[in-house]
Amino acid sequence: MLELLKRFYASFGLPRLIILGFFIILNIMAIVLEVNFPELVSASMVRIAMNGVLVLAILPSIACGTGPNFGVSLGILCGLVGGLIAMELRLDGYTNFFMAIVFSMPFAVAVGLGYGWLMNKVKGSEMMFALFIGWSAVSLMKIFWLVAPFDNPEMAWPIGSGVRVTISLVNRELAQLLNQTWSFSVAGITFPTGLILFFLFCCFLVWLFMRSKTGIAMLAAGDNPRFAEAAGINVDRQRIYGTIISTMLGAVGILVYAQSFGFFQLYEGPHFMPMIAVAAILIGGASIKKASIANVIIGVILFQGILVVAMPVFNIFTQDMASMAEISRVIIQNGIILYALTQVVSGRD
Amino acid sequence: MPEQQYLLQMQDVGKSYYGTVVLQDIQLALKPGEIHAVVGENGAGKSTLMNILFGMPVIHATGGYLGKVLIEGNQVDITSPQQAMEAGIGMVHQEFMLLPNYSITENIKLNREILKDNLFSRIFGPKMKSLDFKTMNKDARKALDTLDMDIEEYVKVAGLPVGHMQFTEIAREIDKANLKVMVFDEPTAVLAESEASNLLRAMQKIAGQGIAILFITHRLDEVMEVADTITVLRDGRLVATKPKKETNIVEMAELMVGRKIETITRRKDQLKEGQVVAAIKNLTVRMPGEYVKTLDLEVFKGEILGIGGLAGQGKIGVANGIMGLYPTKGSVEINGKPLQLNNPRESMKRKIAFLSEDRRGVGLLLDSSIELNIVVTAIENQNRFIRRLGPFTQIDNSAIREHALKMIKELDIRCTGPNQLVRRLSGGNQQKVCIARALTLNPEILLVSEPTRGIDVGAKRLVLETLVKLNEETGITIIMTSSELAELRSVCDRIAIVTDGTVAGILKPDDSDADYGLMMAGQKRRKGA
Structure with missing residues (x-):
């Protein structure tokens, strides 16, 4: 038993235990302080499922060996472009949502291809490269948003050209679309059934993919490129595939996120989203080199769960403590990324 | 005294x-x-x-x-x-310890610079002294002259031929007064x-x-x-x-x-020089540290051919070249038909399998399960262990499990089960996983490099016995590269000694130690014997 605990500790790592402990303490405090618990659970489920696909987007990049995709903002931008096109065509509801996905895919594939090609040119420093290419792309796209040739008044600035910073999805019957599909309440807890099912369906697709021939080749290329080369696998091509899939999932992810959020956030919006997604998968037990669907699900539950529960709990103490929720998010998010990076160096044998 | x-x-x-x-x-x-x-x-x-x-x-x-x-x-x-x-001990290293962007003089005098006073040093103290290049150059010249080196002492080291670099290093040592x-x-x-x-x-x-x-x-x-x-x-x-x-x-x-271990397993029948299964001509492999230079070698069907020689002479490069892992030129014929070089897939298609000398680096997916390690090359190259559903594929878990269990039993891989991560296995068992993976491809030729490196003594014997058993039971041709001569002599039919990137000669396991020693040391073998 003790042996088992030790092994669990070794594989789980101290930082994750601290985060898990923090989450449990927060939950206990929430109950003790008589925060509206059913509401917390409902909110948690929404946050978890709406972020889930973005976290899932990090998985293929880790699997193919390019490390956590800090440049998933590229995929997010593609998703936003697809979403804006759907808005411009004045599509409503499901048509809008799914056509937005369809419109964003060609962009995501093309961008992923180029991004993956670049990743192969910078082997060894992919993460740093991804971080900065993501940030650069976000800034570059700000120019595009300013001159974007859309004329749907729901998105355009009242004067001049370009699109607004925040675009409401309410008028297109898109806000909360998935959340409200088949949603039901039990004991005060509202289940966003459609949203959860969509997230799990995406997980299932990725799971199927990882069990295909290409998926196995990708795993091998990510685990040990030299082995893969010797096994006749084209490592560079697998890395490009992984990057493309990651970018595509990023595009889907932001559309899921936006419909739950009720807005498209352009300009600064996508800037720090990759960090949140990367932190979540790492909290779930993934490393820079290895990740699984379970890591995605556990990670997003823990991380987003903490964010949801921390806010009202800290709020109860004092008004000033409200910013504590945000501070703890930043500490956890950057701390876990830092921890994962240190593991890369010492994890070799 | x-x-x-x-x-x-x-x-x-x-x-x-x-x-x-x-x-x-x-x-x-x-x-x-x-x-x-x-x-x-x-x-x-x-x-x-x-x-x-x-x-x-x-x-x-x-x-x-x-x-x-x-x-x-x-x-x-x-x-x-x-x-x-x-x-007073000086050392000339195998790898040069020189700063390429410094001149020969600077390299020779590095950290032992001769200093002279100037205006600032007189005011601010000895830290401000400047370098006395004149004297330093003179010293360097003297050292270089001792070595009959007619190269200017102010030339930068970068771009010098290796011989000159070596001499620069020697000059640095002999310049030290107390050497x-x-x-x-x-x-x-x-x-x-x-x-x-x-x-x-x-x-x-x-x-x-x-x-x-x-x-x-x-x-x-x-x-x-x-x-x-x-x-x-x-x-x-x-x-x-x-x-x-x-x-x-x-x-x-x-x-x-010397003769270190006695023969473990003697093969019963002496090999008849029969059908040539692989004919290697003019093979040149650009593998760093193990260059192969225009090597010729014939491999007979069903034999265990050893490739021996000292480290750095190119023996390791042969198998890596045939598998297409390093840039290769020349020609390799398998069963009379030319093999497309520089393409691992092609080599595997021609029924050649490879156990890398770098087991942990090239040979295994350390963080994956035993069963995945065993089947992954077969999935990739032979489309086995997968189910097709139109354009989609899914791995066939039950077939993989069945095959893995069979291999674990046959090769006696000690593990907790086919799901165990390969990293957790001992060296000998990891090597067996590699063998299992190679066998899964049903190869006709098995290239084995350094099969016992990093394995403890008892397990070494097991690995070698496994190879011999495979050869005897299935008639598979094995080309085994090893630094351990004793090991080659215990299992091989013939042993090719590779020196300076080419075959210095082919010996029988029972040839004398002197023959082996001479050949490995780069002496050309006398005719006959």
Whole structure:
């Protein structure tokens, strides 16, 4: 038993235990302080499922060996472009949502291809490269948003050209679309059934993919490129595939996120989203080199769960403590990324 | 006192790493002006001996050494290279320790610069002194002249031919005023023939100035040319120390190789020189550190062919070249049909499988399960263990599990189950996983590189026995590359010795030690035998 605990500790790592402990303490405090618990659970489920696909987007990049995709903002931008096109065509509801996905895919594939090609040119420093290419792309796209040739008044600035910073999805019957599909309440807890099912369906697709021939080749290329080369696998091509899939999932992810959020956030919006997604998968037990669907699900539950529960709990103490929720998010998010990076160096044998 | 006539003495020197004895009871004594050669195979303990003498951190980080080191009769305790230099020991390294963007003079004088006063240093103190390039250049010139090097001392090191770099390094050592003993660690390994003979001449010249030289090498002809005394090491022990006059190259070769283990498994039938399964012609492989240069070799169907030779001579490159892992030229015919080179997929399609010498680096997915490791190449190259649903594929878990369990049983892989991560297995069991993966491809030719590297003694035997059993039962042709000659001689039908990137000759397992030693040391084999 003790042996088992030790092994669990070794594989789980101290930082994750601290985060898990923090989450449990927060939950206990929430109950003790008589925060509206059913509401917390409902909110948690929404946050978890709406972020889930973005976290899932990090998985293929880790699997193919390019490390956590800090440049998933590229995929997010593609998703936003697809979403804006759907808005411009004045599509409503499901048509809008799914056509937005369809419109964003060609962009995501093309961008992923180029991004993956670049990743192969910078082997060894992919993460740093991804971080900065993501940030650069976000800034570059700000120019595009300013001159974007859309004329749907729901998105355009009242004067001049370009699109607004925040675009409401309410008028297109898109806000909360998935959340409200088949949603039901039990004991005060509202289940966003459609949203959860969509997230799990995406997980299932990725799971199927990882069990295909290409998926196995990708795993091998990510685990040990030299082995893969010797096994006749084209490592560079697998890395490009992984990057493309990651970018595509990023595009889907932001559309899921936006419909739950009720807005498209352009300009600064996508800037720090990759960090949140990367932190979540790492909290779930993934490393820079290895990740699984379970890591995605556990990670997003823990991380987003903490964010949801921390806010009202800290709020109860004092008004000033409200910013504590945000501070703890930043500490956890950057701390876990830092921890994962240190593991890369010492994890070799 | 007889002791005083020696510049350097090492008495009863021994060293062990984590309980494994790598060096034991070494005695060494050098007189002024003597060239003392230390010869031995890879792993005989030459480098460890030098590391002790030079006070390398690796020695002291692992508990120091046994025995005594005396310089001019006084015991010294050298715990850092700095101290070794102060004690008058100079070293010419195998890899050059030079700063490429500095001139030859600057490299020679690095950290021992000659300084002169200037206005600022008189006011602000000695830290502000400037370099006295004139004197430094003069010193450098003198050192270079000693070596007959007609190159300008102000030339930058970057871009110099390797021979000149080596000489620059030597010049740096002889420029040190207190130099008493100079160590040459395989100095000719990187040099062309003419450069090598220059170097040997320079060594004699240095020795003529009363400096003792310790010459580490495995090239016996060079030893016979310049050395006064020869010490042979084998398996960390001193086998013999003899004056050159009392020995000859054949005896040296015998002493160097020795016969270590007795044959484990003798094959019953002698091989008939039958059908050629692989004909290698003009094979050139650009594998760093193991270049193969226009190598020719024929492999017979059903044999176990050994490829032996010293490290760095190119034996490892042969199998890697055939598998297309490093840029390769030349021609390889498998069963009479040419093999497309530089393409691992093509090699596997032609029923060649490969066990890499770098098991953990190339041979395994360490963080994946045993079963995935076993089937992954078959999935990728033969579309086995997968189910097709139109354009989609899914791995066939039950077929994989069944096959993995079969392999685990057949090869006796000790594990907790097919799901265990390969990283957690011992070296021997990891090697068996590699063998299982290779066999899953149903190969006709199995290339095995260093199958027992990093495996403990008992498991070594098991791995070798597995290979022999496979060969006898399935008739698979095995090409086995190994640094351990004894191992090759115990299982192979024929052994090709690769020296300087090409086959020096093919020997039978029961040929004499001298033949092996000579061939590995780069002596051309006499006709016949």
